[in-house]
Amino acid sequence: MAARALLEEEGEEALTMRSLAERLGIKAPSLYKHVSGRQEIETLLAAEALTEMGETLANESGLEAMGRAYRTWALDNPALYRVATTRPLDRENLTPGLEDAAAAPLLEALDGDRNRARAFWALAHGLVLLELDGRFPEDADLEAAWAAGLG
Amino acid sequence: MAARALLEEEGEEALTMRSLAERLGIKAPSLYKHVSGRQEIETLLAAEALTEMGETLANESGLEAMGRAYRTWALDNPALYRVATTRPLDRENLTPGLEDAAAAPLLEALDGDRNRARAFWALAHGLVLLELDGRFPEDADLEAAWAAGLG
DNA sequence: CATTCTTGGCTAACTGTGTTAGCCTCTATC
DNA sequence: GATAGAGGCTAACACAGTTAGCCAAGAATG
Structure with missing residues (x-):
């Protein structure tokens, strides 16, 4: 989707019907x-993001590695991360099982707990x-905070 | 502030310049x-919320109790909670020390860690x-999730 | 081949958002 | 009593999502 590029290049605010249309060489209506x-559009973006996050976690083993991968992905795709995780999910229009699939690697790493x-x-x-x-304060050691949290 | 009542009675979307003005018997401009x-307005609301959350935590002792109090406060004031915690803080216009004061009880409970x-x-x-x-799924046992997290 | 329907573009317009400019009236102060 | 400020107001702007309705090109059908 073109929406994603717009989102990450220009920020969350920039994803508007008109700007998205313009990027596609089209008028908003x-x-x-x-x-x-x-x-x-947000639902489609969320689906894409969840899939990708699931795959990212599946490539790691161990909680610490998963935590690191989670953080990295989110910091690399901040606007998309927000769209995918900070709103209620429109489950009606989401391919079934997608949520579970994204969570599966983590659940497995925790023995199904x-x-x-x-x-x-x-x-x-x-x-x-x-973050x-x-x-967090400018000088906060977030690596350490993650480590503390995973302990 | 009247904004707070509006926020909690009608939801986050309802806090608009015009509706706030109307509640005050005034026109938006x-x-x-x-x-x-x-x-x-959001900064003022955030300040109010942070103060209140700090006081709430200060009334508890022990991490578990603080966690419970945190959750309860947030669920009782969901829109205000969001305004106070899900945006960058405008620290320029926030009374200094407020953030630290809100965090103090928790920091103390953790021996300054x-x-x-x-x-x-x-x-x-x-x-x-x-939440x-x-x-989370409808049937998720969030009490248990909190307990698991605090372990 | 002609007709019809569908696809996908367009402009114009509506409502609602935050915000600014500029005016006017009341009230306190010198 | 003149004056300045506080705090209302209306009109208006730019931009958001969205809808209605028109029109052209191509596909499908008689």
Whole structure:
């Protein structure tokens, strides 16, 4: 999707119907001939992101490596990460099983312990969001914070 | 602030310059005689929220109790929680020390270990956001996830 | 071959957002 | 009593998502 490039090149704010249309050499209303609205675009982006994040985690073994990979992916795709994780998911229009598939590698690494998997996910999500939002002090040692969290 | 009531009664979307003005019996442009813009309102709300969250945590002792209190406060004030925690903080216009004061109780409970404090914060933040965004399955045992995370 | 339908573009326009410019009135102060 | 400031107001702008309705090119069908 062209939306992704726009998102990452210009930032989250820049993903507007008109700018996306312009990038496609089209006028905004024409977008609605292909897509039902902004919501659907975000859902498509979220699906792409979840798939990719799942694959990224599947390539790692061990919680520490997964944490590192999670963070790296998020910092490399900050706007997409936000779109995919900081809104309610439109599960109606998401290919079924996609969410589970994205979570599978982590769940496996934790021997199927869903509670620990959720806690890990929340920890990683929180650390990433706080970092992206500049909520930690400039001099914070985030590597150490991750290490502390995974202990 | 009247903005807070509006925020919690009607949801985050409902906090608009015009609706806030209307609640104050005023027209939107008149707001700018009191406030520099939406940004400043959000900063004021964030300050209020941070103060309150700090006090809430200060009333608890032990990580588990703090976690419970954190979650409860966030679920009781979801829109305000978001405004206060999911954006970059405008530190220029925030009374100095406020951030540290809000974090102090937690830091103390962790014997001054900043890394563990950041990890705890991130865990709590992540759990709360994922819950607020409906990202966990309907039947997820979030109490257990919190417990797993604090272990 | 002619007709019809579908696809995918377009312009114009509506509502709602934050915000600015400029005016006017009341009230306190010298 | 003149004056300055505080705090209202209306009108307007740019930009957001979105809808309605038109039109042209190509596919499908008689």
